Amino acid sequence: MTAAAHPEILRATLFHVPRNPFRVSGSLEFHEDGGLLINSGRIAACGDYASVREAHPEAAVRDLRGGVLLPGFVDTHVHYPQVRILGCLGYGLLEWLQRYTLPEEAKFADLDYARVVAAEFVRALAAHGTTTALVFGSHFTAATAALFEAARSSGLRIVSGIVLSDRNLLSALHQSPDSAYRESTRLIREYHGKGRLLYAVTPRFALSSSDAMLEICGALLRENPGVRFQTHLNESKPEVKEVARLFPHDPDYFAVYERHGLAGRHSVFAHSVQTTDAELERMAARGSSASYCPGSNAALGSGFFPICRHLAKGVHFALGSDVGGGTGFGMLKEGLQAYLLQRLAPEGFPLAAEHLLYLATLAGAEALGLEGEIGDFTPGKSADLVYVHAPEASPLAAVMRNAPSAGHLLSAIFTLADSSCIARTWVEGCPVKT
Numbered sequence: 152m153t154a155a156a157h158p159e160i161l162r163a164t165l166f167h168v169p170r171n172p173f174r175v176s177g178s179l180e181f182h183e184d185g186g187l188l189i190n191s192g193r194i195a196a197c198g199d200y201a202s203v204r205e206a207h208p209e210a211a212v213r214d215l216r217g218g219v220l221l222p223g224f225v226d227t228h229v230h231y232p233q234v235r236i237l238g239c240l241g242y243g244l245l246e247w248l249q250r251y252t253l254p255e256e257a258k259f260a261d262l263d264y265a266r267v268v269a270a271e272f273v274r275a276l277a278a279h280g281t282t283t284a285l286v287f288g289s290h291f292t293a294a295t296a297a298l299f300e301a302a303r304s305s306g307l308r309i310v311s312g313i314v315l316s317d318r319n320l321l322s323a324l325h326q327s328p329d330s331a332y333r334e335s336t337r338l339i340r341e342y343h344g345k346g347r348l349l350y351a352v353t354p355r356f357a358l359s360s361s362d363a364m365l366e367i368c369g370a371l372l373r374e375n376p377g378v379r380f381q382t383h384l385n386e387s388k389p390e391v392k393e394v395a396r397l398f399p400h401d402p403d404y405f406a407v408y409e410r411h412g413l414a415g416r417h418s419v420f421a422h423s424v425q426t427t428d429a430e431l432e433r434m435a436a437r438g439s440s441a442s443y444c445p446g447s448n449a450a451l452g453s454g455f456f457p458i459c460r461h462l463a464k465g466v467h468f469a470l471g472s473d474v475g476g477g478t479g480f481g482m483l484k485e486g487l488q489a490y491l492l493q494r495l496a497p498e499g500f501p502l503a504a505e506h507l508l509y510l511a512t513l514a515g516a517e518a519l520g521l522e523g524e525i526g527d528f529t530p531g532k533s534a535d536l537v538y539v540h541a542p543e544a545s546p547l548a549a550v551m552r553n554a555p556s557a558g559h560l561l562s563a564i565f566t567l568a569d570s571s572c573i574a575r576t577w578v579e580g581c582p583v584k585t
């Protein structure tokens with residue numbers, strides 16, 4: 152799949168956040184009548200349409216006025232084998248895992264089943280404007296390979312890996328550390344760094360991993376430079392208590408991962424709701440990131456993500472949908488839920504539209520070490536884009552025609568846009584195939 156080599160200007164309203172708005176105020180960049188010059192799948196210029204047009208009279212123009220172009224969304228925490236259990240409400244984490252999640256994930260021993268769900272999964276990402284995702288694969292190697300294959304044919308950027316566990320789940324989901332090492336190494340060779348695919352070493356969480364399994368994860372990271380790491384950390388109180396019981400010699404949950412060399416610059420820890428200040432200090436020192444999954448935190452009753460404490464200690468974080476503990480694939484909806492929950496949290500942070508767009512785009516790219524490639528419209532980056540165009544008779548269309556300010560327009564998109572408003576999704580200048 153190659154992008155057209157001739158330059159083209161996309162004319163639409165543009166928003167992007169090329170700097171961290173938690174550190175630099177006024178980070179939101181906006182062009183009401185904008186021009187985004189795309190050449191060979193890369194962003195070549197971004198600005199007001201008139202000036203981009205004047206500088207590039209040779210370029211073709213695609214008129215997308217009436218809608219908004221945003222950088223493609225980056226979902227930093229999502230489970231591919233959980234598409235079909237979305238919406239199981241009413242439980243906390245550990246009971247939800249036992250009742251719904253683990254039995255569903257056991258079905259992925261059947262490769263035909265896995266292939267069908269992998270196709271549903273990548274289609275759902277693209278339909279919601281997500282162009283890059285850090286994905287928990289399956290406990291089964293063939294099912295995880297099926298995800299990589301589906302990602303490759305769609306064109307999406309997917310970072311994923313076999314989910315590793317050797318205790319405390321259903322026995323069908325356990326593998327030995329030796330087999331985990333062999334199978335992970337096989338998939339790393341086959342998929343890591345191939346096209347837009349990257350591999351992530353993925354122990355499910357400390358609760359389902361022995362020291363021997365975590366040691367294998369450390370070996371995989373050391374032997375395969377550039378491979379990412381993901382797992383869960385400090386999601387619910389009963390989970391934290393159980394991890395403390397299983398690892399009585401570690402001072403806290405994060406220390407279990409640290410001890411095995413799993414906490415680095417390319418490590419993303421999902422949830423971090425119950426994380427202590429001492430853990431946050433060490434996460435910051437190691438350059439590790441948290442994935443903030445507001446919908447999931449609320450649906451499972453895990454708690455409020457402490458944004459202010461992560462900011463105070465300097466821990467980077469980005470948004471994740473956490474399908475299927477979360478409430479769906481939409482990163483715009485996830486942004487809205489972050490906003491709403493921070494309004495209610497005892498020590499909440501007043502998120503503005505620029506924070507939401509940053510957390511759904513560049514922050515995710517930074518967590519994955521892909522900030523040089525994606526996340527905003529800086530010239531030279533890949534043209535990973537989403538085009539928001541509301542159905543004509545919708546409330547969002549009415550707001551978009553009348554929004555008094557750029558900030559209102561963007562916050563209305565986060566408030567009202569669902570997948571019916573995601574008109575097109577491109578990766579590297581090519582429409583994502585679904």
Ligand SMILES: [Zn+2]
Nearest residue numbers: 230383421473
């Ligand atoms: Zn999760």
